[in-house]
Amino acid sequence: MSMRITVRVPDDLGDIVKATTDNVSAYVTEALREKIARDRRRKARQNILDGIRDYEGPGVQEGAEEQLHGERRDSYRTRS
Template identity: 85%
Template sequence: MRITVRVPDDLGDTVKSTTENVSAYVTEALREKIARDRCREARQNILDGIRDHEGPGAEGGAEGQLHEERRESDWAR
């Protein structure tokens, strides 16, 4: 499928100088972004379920572990 997008000149120049196959590069980047978004959404759904089950203000346990994982995951980007 062909999709036309506009990106800032500096970003386009960087991509072109980084790879010979811009389509493959962008495809990989999009797949990674979609996977991160899905993981983030799944973690949020888990946290929401824990809050619904344990009530507001519940700390520690699985919720604390998920918050820590989220901080580490977000920092790694």
């Protein structure tokens, strides 16, 4: 299933996209997936860093490694 979304982009950016690909929808979809994955990874890293700053015990905060692995798995899923 797909959704139609209308967006406005600067003319120069639109010209570059149209010159780069024959399938603007697929191109923009891939770009959005990559951006969303990047944002999720950035947020996960920040959450982990915030947790580490608040943690007063020895070693890495419990669950930090699992959270990173979960974000990586989710990131790979958004690329498909």
